[in-house]
Amino acid sequence: xxxxxxxxxxxxxxxxxxxxxxxxxxxxxxxxxxxxxxxxxxxxxxxxxxxxxxxxxxxxxxxxxxxxxxxxxxxxxxxxxxxxxxxxxxxxxxxxxxxxxxxxxxxxxxxxxxxxxxxxxxxxxxxxxxxxxxxxxxxxxxxxxxxxxxxxxxxxxxxxxxxxxxxxxxxxxxxxxxxxxxxxxxxxxxxxxxxxxxxxxxxxxxxxxxxxxxxxxxxxxxxxxxxxxxxxxxxxxxxxxxxxxxxxxxxxxxxxxxxxxxxxxxxxxxxxxxxxxxxxxxxxxxxxxxxxxxxxxxxxxxxxxxxxxxxxxxxxxxxxxxxxxxxxxxxxxxxxxxxxxxxxxxxxxxxxx
Amino acid sequence: xxxxxxxxxxxxxxxxxxxxxxxxxxxxxxxxxxxxxxxxxxxxxxxxxxxxxxxxxxxxxxxxxxxxxxxxxxxxxxxxxxxxxxxxxxxxxxxxxxxxxxxxxxxxxxxxxxxxxxxxxxxxxxxxxxxxxxxxxxxxxxxxxxxxxxxxxxxxxxxxxxxxxxxxxxxxxxxxxxxxxxxxxxxxxxxxxxxxxxxxxxxxxxxxxxxxxxxxxxxxxxxxxxxxxxxxxxxxxxxxxxxxxxxxxxxxxxxxxxxxxxxxxxxxxxxxxxxxxxxxxxxxxxxxxxxxxxxxxxxxxxxxxxxxxxxxxxxxxxxxxxxxxxxxxxxxxxxxxxxxxxxxxxxxxxxxx
Numbered sequence: 181x182x183x184x185x186x187x188x189x190x191x192x193x194x195x196x197x198x199x200x201x202x203x204x205x206x207x208x209x210x211x212x213x214x215x216x217x218x219x220x221x222x223x224x225x226x227x228x229x230x231x232x233x234x235x236x237x238x239x240x241x242x243x244x245x246x247x248x249x250x251x252x253x254x255x256x257x258x259x260x261x262x263x264x265x266x267x268x269x270x271x272x273x274x275x276x277x278x279x280x281x282x283x284x285x286x287x288x289x290x291x292x293x294x295x296x297x298x299x300x301x302x303x304x305x306x307x308x309x310x311x312x313x314x315x316x317x318x319x320x321x322x323x324x325x326x327x328x329x330x331x332x333x334x335x336x337x338x339x340x341x342x343x344x345x346x347x348x349x350x351x352x353x354x355x356x357x358x359x360x361x362x363x364x365x366x367x368x369x370x371x372x373x374x375x376x377x378x379x380x381x382x383x384x385x386x387x388x389x390x391x392x393x394x395x396x397x398x399x400x401x402x403x404x405x406x407x408x409x410x411x412x413x414x415x416x417x418x419x420x421x422x423x424x425x426x427x428x429x430x431x432x433x434x435x436x437x438x439x440x441x442x443x444x445x446x447x448x449x450x451x452x453x454x455x456x457x458x459x460x461x462x463x464x465x466x467x468x469x470x471x472x473x474x475x476x477x478x479x480x481x482x483x484x485x486x487x488x489x490x491x492x493x494x495x496x497x498x499x500x501x502x503x504x505x506x507x508x509x510x511x512x513x514x515x516x517x518x519x520x521x522x523x524x525x526x527x528x529x530x531x532x533x
Numbered sequence: 534x535x536x537x538x539x540x541x542x543x544x545x546x547x548x549x550x551x552x553x554x555x556x557x558x559x560x561x562x563x564x565x566x567x568x569x570x571x572x573x574x575x576x577x578x579x580x581x582x583x584x585x586x587x588x589x590x591x592x593x594x595x596x597x598x599x600x601x602x603x604x605x606x607x608x609x610x611x612x613x614x615x616x617x618x619x620x621x622x623x624x625x626x627x628x629x630x631x632x633x634x635x636x637x638x639x640x641x642x643x644x645x646x647x648x649x650x651x652x653x654x655x656x657x658x659x660x661x662x663x664x665x666x667x668x669x670x671x672x673x674x675x676x677x678x679x680x681x682x683x684x685x686x687x688x689x690x691x692x693x694x695x696x697x698x699x700x701x702x703x704x705x706x707x708x709x710x711x712x713x714x715x716x717x718x719x720x721x722x723x724x725x726x727x728x729x730x731x732x733x734x735x736x737x738x739x740x741x742x743x744x745x746x747x748x749x750x751x752x753x754x755x756x757x758x759x760x761x762x763x764x765x766x767x768x769x770x771x772x773x774x775x776x777x778x779x780x781x782x783x784x785x786x787x788x789x790x791x792x793x794x795x796x797x798x799x800x801x802x803x804x805x806x807x808x809x810x811x812x813x814x815x816x817x818x819x820x821x822x823x824x825x826x827x828x829x830x831x832x833x834x835x836x837x838x839x840x841x842x843x844x845x846x847x848x849x850x851x852x853x854x855x856x857x858x859x860x861x862x863x864x865x866x867x868x869x870x871x872x873x874x875x876x877x878x879x880x881x882x883x884x885x886x
Contacts, residue, residue, distance in 0.1 A: 396748040397842070427747070430753065435784060485745050488754070493753040
């Protein structure tokens, strides 16, 4: 199962809003369909957003109605701006857009065909780097878990959230094959149930024993000593190590601290944003109140009720035991570990925001 | 609005599973309808369960088909056993059953009419004590809150959960009239959304400003310094002060500790069970997995997924800043404060379980 793919000049993706009831793949040559899919969370997960956005720019540049470099530049810029405005928190989106923009600008003098070819090459490289990162993250992260661990995860940081095997779920599946996992507890992840819908579906396919819980049931499991580690993905990691991830992650980190349980992040280096100094500087997307006032399409709360619906929260670096990246396991102090990393995207993402 | 009432020889209650969409009252002279309503959470909330169970025993004893004391004793015992098996955690249910049983046994020699009359008198006393307790809890508890507090609550501890004005919500509404409340944050309370459905409805009727959040959004609010106190109800308070309440309460207590925010319980003394030494001894009801795998009647999780669905969790006494009861505000060390209380139900509840 590949969440986002490039097939015959078009983007093919599985509509994650329909899972697990329906495994429906969509295929489109229209970048606006990809943008809508990102906004509607048909495509979701920080690394997958980067790959999807890169492919979407290839679609924009590849529009057969484009006949001149002026047309191409306009189409590319329009798509870049539309995609940059789609979702604000996951930095992988901006990392990918910045890389694609640099390639485009460097190749504009070479003509339409060359721009298209180099954009696609870059998008496929972004995809391949993510595939490789997922595999390495899985291998490295598995070493963090003792034999027969019971691991808690939140939201979905699996194959669906990446171009590869996932981040936190890559660690879990890799650890499972090594006998390091006895059971995975899966937070349902309100309001959109990515844990209940997507993570259970992925773990079921992988044959990893798992138990679904409501988000607030995690506390009971900690108190019973039933959790030996927490591992989740990330949407943006600030320069000091503070990490934005799906809302509900921070309470797990506090529970883990209270119970002396290690708390791990798994994310590719494309999720690290050294231009964002701390978690307080990460823009937190707020979602439509209807996602909270309704469940399964049914209104549960009274009409007109005020809602606070952030999509993400920030876990401060001091609660994070390790960040598993493809460049190695980052250990506290995370600010120094992040500063020592060498990677190329710095200084360019700010321009596409 | 009275959640559970005695009207013309029958029990009248609002069907809480239909709120807020529909304000439907049911009226019945059949104790089994009340028992089903308790099992199905049409009637819920620890104090309301006690009142409903007492009224249900009056219905059982009042069955017009009863012609002899033998009939009455059989009907009473059958209803007592059925009600005792309806829900295991809230101790108010057993407190009420034990009181009713004692009254019945003492009055059996006096004849059917006398038994019926004394049972009704006791049930009405249980109801009135709850009404009085709610009012006193509201008045006492309001003093715990500073001016313009922002208060977080979980589940529903309002009028719907009692025969009176509620426990935690009685404190909140009382504090609101004194200018001590700026805003109430309401946890939606998965899986059955008692916060989203019931607490918002009650606060809306009372005119108290409130904001609905998913349960795991509370962490974001603590981290922003937006919560000045947490106040919740209770389903059973052990002799040492450990408190069972709706699942998701314990994580709030840990977050409150981490952020230096006071955490309060509001409950009548009928919720205190000195026969249960600690929280580890409180039986925790597990609910139907379908409550987690479905939302709004729609299946969200894959078929066959394993679910862990406790209805309650236990907050250890050391995380509780105060327990507001009608007999006063209990302060740590809670075990001593509870030991000093004088109330009558001890030694009888065990017999009806």
